[in-house]
Amino acid sequence: MTTVYEVPLREVPLAPYEEVMGAQRVERLRVEAGWVRRMLGGRTVWNINSTAAGGGVAELLHTLGPLARAAGLDVRWLVIDGDAEFYAIAKRLVSRLYGIAGDGGPLGPAELLHYRRAVAANAERLARHIHPGDFVIVHDAQPAGLIERVRERGATVVWRCHIGSDRPNEHTREGGEFVRRFVAHADATVFSTPGHVPDWAPSPRLIAPSVDPCGPKNMDLSPDVARAVLAATGIVAGDREPPLTVPVPIGPPAEVRQAALALREGPPPAPDLPMVVQVSRWDRLKDMTGVLDAFIASGVDGYLTLAGADVSGVADDPEATDVYEECRRVWHALPEEHRRRCQLLCLPMDDLRENAVVVNALQRHATVVVQKSLAEGFGLTATEAMWKSRPLLASAVGGLRDQVKDGESGLLLPDPHDVGAAAAGIRRLFGDHAFARRLGDNARARVHEHYLPDRQLLDWMRVIESVATARAA
Template sequence: MAYTGTPQPLTVHPRRPNAPPALPEARVTGADPLLLGSAVGPVRAAELDAAFHELREALAGRRIIDVNSTMNGGGVAEMLHRLQRYSRGAGLDAHWFTMRGDPAFFALTKQLHHFLHGADASGPPIDRAGAEHYAAVCEANAHALLDVVRPGDVVTLHDPQAAGLVPHLRRAGARVVWRCHVGADDQNLHTARAWAFLRPWLETADAYVFSREQYVPGWLAGRRVAVIRPSIDPLSAKNRPLEPSAAAAILSRIGLRAPADGDGDGPPIYRRGDGSVGRVRRDPTCLCSASPPPADAPLVVQVSRWDPLKDMAGVLTSFAEAGGSLDGVHLALVGPDVSGVTDDPEGGRVFAECAALWHRLPDRVRTRAHLACLPMADTEENAVIVNALQCSAAAVTQKSLAEGFGLTVTEAMWKGRPVVASAVGGIRDQIEHGVHGILLDDPRDGVSFAAQTSSLVGDHRLAGALGAGARRRVRENFLDDRQLLQQTSLYQNVARV
């Protein structure tokens, strides 16, 4: 039943006079979803293939379209690339556009992002003027999008940035799904404030998607709501098996590993998605490191956006105050190039705060701590660097203060790495404490964080057992075939409205 045809190119309607510029569209090469069978087995792959066949029939030539705020940086952009890739490979006419906005728009929507997490945040006033500016930006984006959206197309809008597009697309006859990738287990004044702002734009959507049931606000009772947990692609450059020698060569190339004595590290090469050989060429755009970690030093890694809720500064502080328990261990805090994530105005400030903290550390700690911003120009190169870091780590941490889901945890678990992570948000859905990793009840408890991390680095038997349990957990629950199955089911229901 595998689809072997070629998706049709996007039909563009004649542009209206004085129409706003077209929105940027991601160019994604399709991949046959049956390829996932090498990781999930033939039975699961066949089930997914059948689901795509049913969705093609339900759509009857209509398209599926995703709209978010950036093509680079963060889990949502990575997820959309993968879902689009397999959807196009299955024969769906799938497209992905990103919004345009000014700094004021992205500052306001980042503040809404924090509020939805239940956290306070500074930012522009969320008042009448702020709402009017948000509405104007969304209206301009909607007008540009309406040049390509046809009645009956299924359009998924992602997160607060795109919520304001809902009424415009519904009036044009599109079927509209709003997907929220963030949330809080316990609603509070901050979440109430965010929903009060967003609800007027969201009322007319055909369906809503959340990562956890706890994130669904009460006012959506009785509406079409799906809970779809994020997932990872086991075949991507970030998650494919990587030989230790290749990982070592890549980390040496970017300055996060010193060659071993007499070690002839090979070239920093990897296999790209199209089968060609890639070579890591770009240096980190920012690197705070006195010298590379020795080849035999245990490496603790946290890979995150430079976002205050990821608490990179807290990880660095806890590491510095650990005393002798982490002697000999090196820490790598790694995030994206802060100039390459256009929808996150906080990235530069957070990295600068971490760099200032690093410079103030005593020499005995600073020589074992490393901060790096990875280049974003080549997504596969960026992904394989993260792969090399995670699979080379003695332990992977995710000390988030709040977390929508936490795909960096999923990635590390798939690689069989022991994980120390905060018991917040979707991380709790991934890890059973002591079985698939270590959960921190209080993410602000730096003493406990350091102690738990030290225990994993020092106990190879425990680390191995947790890593093995983690990999099984991801295979059973968090690979892309499961998310694609849930998405195809939702789209069938929405397409038949």
């Protein structure tokens, strides 16, 4: 039975954010939130997406929702549901909007009918949540079919698209034709980067996402604590003595209890062995096998870790298992000497705070972080690594081109398919320690200025104000 459910948002204090961002920035957030709250007349700002865990949208909502509420706005979050066929169609649609074929399946009349039926079942249950005058943000393609139904409820609706392609092709056109019939009813649209705005998007705006500096994924961790977390999960060698309790600035401590599911040859790597790390979903667009090829081609004396979520822990991504199995096959085909220098990790997702601390420790432990995406909306994991002052090698695609200033706050690959260039980038960051350290320092400063959550919330407040005012007029 299809069910729309509300994700509870935790209560957070603003004091930890003042320590990171400064009292002046937090006070500005309070003042602007007060103005928007009065303008809305106490009505609710709703977010609607397709999963409460896994992927960048869920992470952003787990951060922005509580922070907005702490600043004084009534922000809430709904998640839609669907059957396996709906998620397969939605994943296919997402792939097309990224500019690739995905599973190669059709997006024809039968798929449109199934999508409409799934959306209609969800829409029937929205009435208990959404009321006239509310402001609703519909995230990505999965729930886009709800836009017209939400607007019929008397709410103002914005479609927030987190994905896209720098190079329109037959796939983006097919995906666009499918989704635009629904998005056309939105009062406005929001994108992460200019290159992803299609010509059919109504009243488009730009908002770059952000990272949470006070949450378990991006809070400060000492090198000793990071190594202890990785040892406790079996990612590096060391005493495995779970549970390990890690204090968090906001909320209860994180408990590290579960071992990562690791595919490797031999024991875990020594904690002092230099490590290349990519953390991402098991998604073909993240090109995990391409990172594996580039690491081996680089010839560096180090270890590679490719880490993604447990494939059973992300409800809206039916391709994750297939992509992980592809990576397994590529790893198994390697000569033994290379298998001994590479591991694939599936990180448990049933405790999101535990998962976040493990990712935090893994990124901080990394000598080099790679984000070799073939397409990208906004690279949250890249921004997380930048906040941790890690030298970053990323593809010059999507929002990554905005986030990273090549040669200043990271290295960009002009062609994400170029394994030789990726290998050369890894060698350079391994070999030139002063350059790598300078990139890391500049990267953290860039995130502090542009990609912390107060900036994103202020951008959203301006959109809410302008769009709601235009709707009222």
